[in-house]
Amino acid sequence: MSGCGAESGLISLDQALDKMITATPCLEVETLQLQQGLHRYLAEDIYAGIDLPLFSQSAVDGYALCTSGEIAAGEQFQLIGEIRAGQSADVTxxxxxxxxxxxxxxxxxxTTTVARQEIVQRMSSHLIQLETALKLHADIRDVGEEISQGQLLASAGQYLNIGAIAALSMAGIDQVQVYQQPKVAVLITGDEVAQSAADLxxxxxxxANAPLIAAWCQARHQPVHIVHVEDNKIALIRYFQQLQEEYDVIISTGGISVGDYDFIRPVALNAGFEQVFWKVKQKPGKPVLFAKYRKSANKFCHLLALPGNPAAVYVGMSIYTQTLLEVLQGQSQPLAWWTGQIQHDLKPDARERILRMAACFEDGVLKLHSLAKQQSHMLSNLMYANCLVRVPAHQPIQKGQCLKGIFIQH
Amino acid sequence: MSGCGAESGLISLDQALDKMITATPCLEVETLQLQQGLHRYLAEDIYAGIDLPLFSQSAVDGYALCTSGEIAAGEQFQLIGEIRAGQSADVTxxxxxxxxxxxxxxxxxxTTTVARQEIVQRMSSHLIQLETALKLHADIRDVGEEISQGQLLASAGQYLNIGAIAALSMAGIDQVQVYQQPKVAVLITGDEVAQSAADLxxxxxxxANAPLIAAWCQARHQPVHIVHVEDNKIALIRYFQQLQEEYDVIISTGGISVGDYDFIRPVALNAGFEQVFWKVKQKPGKPVLFAKYRKSANKFCHLLALPGNPAAVYVGMSIYTQTLLEVLQGQSQPLAWWTGQIQHDLKPDARERILRMAACFEDGVLKLHSLAKQQSHMLSNLMYANCLVRVPAHQPIQKGQCLKGIFIQH
Structure with a gap:
């Protein structure tokens, strides 16, 4: 382990996220058919245009009755017809x-009440008899008992998950205003990357990085354009010229430290990107760069340049890319960190660490176990990890202490 | 609330899941390019074909040194060349x-050790000097230190998430054997369903049901074919004839109780489906039917017939469909229930309830809050729910008690 966490002037992970949130404006808004809005973020408040239920209806298969009050067992009623779901009642x-x-x-x-069929005896084709007593207004779903017309259903910024799509569909919402989905390009740098086994x-x-980022985006239903580029300044300049005008986000891997072949930062700054932050006091992924390029009055291209080590890429995607994509889509508090209880001591480190862990629930408590092989060039423990956990810098961590984390089960 | 949970002979939710798991054989296995295996389940153990790292390499930008032992500050070395990532070293x-x-x-x-560039002074184009003392074997990543050739990387049954795809890519795995993804058709029944606002x-x-199921499948990257069918026996028979030969799974909504127009079960049984279970002591979703039809010696079509109320559909998809899709893909322990602490008392009910709740973490403890409007025709609280929680039948639940649940954040 090199002692490079001791460098002064580095910002913390929380400072970096704050800077990213502050520096990143929302994308524009578009109108979509509701179903196409799944996994997007609402850009409007949505109010109910109808009551739900839309009309008073039976909650059961049974008999609608007109009574003068509560009914005793044995009471009989004249059966005058039938009404099925989807039909309208034209009698009183x-x-x-x-x-x-x-x-x-x-x-x-x-109708004053509904008798479910289990408590009704059919005496003839025109006569029924109740087998038990029945209260007024039984098994009736009242118009508007769930939602009243004009009521707020969903708020701007809300994530449209399966439940939201279903609930809005039921309320008759057919279009939604959502934030545009960012157009994302990825530059995989590194002459060491074999294009195929034959090239090895x-x-x-x-x-690992291109498959990782492709899978990460696919799991989040985020389209992405991925290109490989050699560690060559001319090639990088050409890619930037093309991508920075066309995309909202460029993610790069590798070439972002201070080595002689780390061209990403100089090329980006030369291409008009303005640095928001560079280097964060974290492990893995310290040399992360975030910068933005103004395309026009209020259009930007954001560059998130991650180091090339695959664990740094995984952590960078899970924390910085996730935050960036959410902020671009109107989220002011991205990344819902939970807390869990670490099940063993951890040694202090000069930088905040983001460790791959296995979490499980026991009696309502989220218990965290760190996995072996956490170095930034190692990735195999992701097979057994289900969360990333933040371990604060400088302090020894004791068993039972609470740490912040996020799940990574996608 | 009708008291229909009192019916005898109903099986419990756990019994129903056990019957489903026992009755459902795995689908066949197919070979895919690794990247296409995302969100699928492995049907083979995977062993490493190479060591990782593949060769001993530098962990930093710096200088590879040949020394006779530990080095003191001030020691000088003759610089004889350069080696970049992706190049091979042809000198000793x-x-x-x-x-x-x-x-x-x-x-x-x-090479006996590597000096990171921060501790090296460049004296001339051919001479460097160390500024601090240095140990042997510093900043070297050894061949095979993460993974040895022949080592088990991933096991049959494992879910291929982003991390697995990335880690297997890094190990040079390019193809995987996975269980086939089920072919799923959905029958939405109910004459009351408007096809559009104009039809209302x-x-x-x-x-709500078609958008709900479409979104549910889309979120899980599960292709699905959805058709609407009126409450008409002839139409249903025709659909079954077609779908049961072509699909691995038919999910239906509505028409599964004992009403005069509940045709799903008689039509399915007539079409050769064999009932595995019908009616579960749960709320919502009691009249769920699970049945299977043998297409050929070891090929089946599975029918999961859910009630038509949207909350019952949501719960049925989250529990039964999820289980069915996982079991078809080789999982013997589907649905990873966690436990959380309920934050208030709950009244007893004759059936096990599955409630939509909002969960949050406090000091490592998962705290559960039930939401209003839990009836089976109501869905709007899904906007604020992030989990489904099981509340056992018959017993009053007290604040602080642990309950089983699953997250529903998709």
């Missing part, structure tokens, strides 16, 4: 009358 | 010699 029940009714069907005018000569390695 | 360092080296580059033969006459309602 008179006292002593009943209609066969099914779950979800509108209750006819005059001495000194080359298999690429 | 002699004592007193150094090579400029970059992170990830293979260390040349003869009296007695009709907006459809």
């Amino acid at each position: 029940l008179q006292r002593g009358q009943a209609m066969r009714i099914f779950t979800g069907a509108p209750i006819p005018a005059g 000569q001495a000194g080359k390695i298999f690429d | 360092l002699q004592r007193g010699q150094a090579m400029r080296i970059f992170t990830g580059a293979p260390i040349p033969a003869g 006459q009296a007695g009709k309602i907006f459809d």
